[in-house]
Amino acid sequence: MAVWLYIVGSLAAVFLRTSEGLNDFEKLSDSYRKGVELAVQQINTHEGVQQHFLFFKSLKQSCFEAGFQVSYIYHHFYLKATKCTRGTENADSKKCPFRNDRPFIDCAMCYKTFSGKIEEDPKPFVHCVHKPALTEDMMKTRVDHCNKMGYGSGSPTLLASTGSD
Structure with missing residues (x-):
């Protein structure tokens, strides 16, 4: 009986972990x-990537509303490798379950939106790196770049704005 409960519990834990990324993305x-x-597309078209990556978890989000339907967005999140190969079309975490034997890809990005669409100017900043290779200098560079992005002098910085964690 104890073995049966262990198996059922293990399967439930695997299911919850597999569906976690999709649920977080939908939220x-x-x-x-x-x-x-945009970040997933860039990662999954990179030549050195073998597996298909999907969104896994948000770490930090902030949004600065500049007015006139303009927003500056900062988002720090993880992507996680799936069992599907790179280039898999219409992938989600049900079709392509997450792998637990690969490190996360740590991504930070900032971009300007107008009426809900990502603007080309300034060019969206996307910085993704395998988590074990991420250094303090890289994190500082991300923050510095995003704080300088597209603001007039005297405006508040994006990372100083309030957002959800």
């Missing part, structure tokens, strides 16, 4: 979701 607002899709 994102449209503006954050579009940014994640």
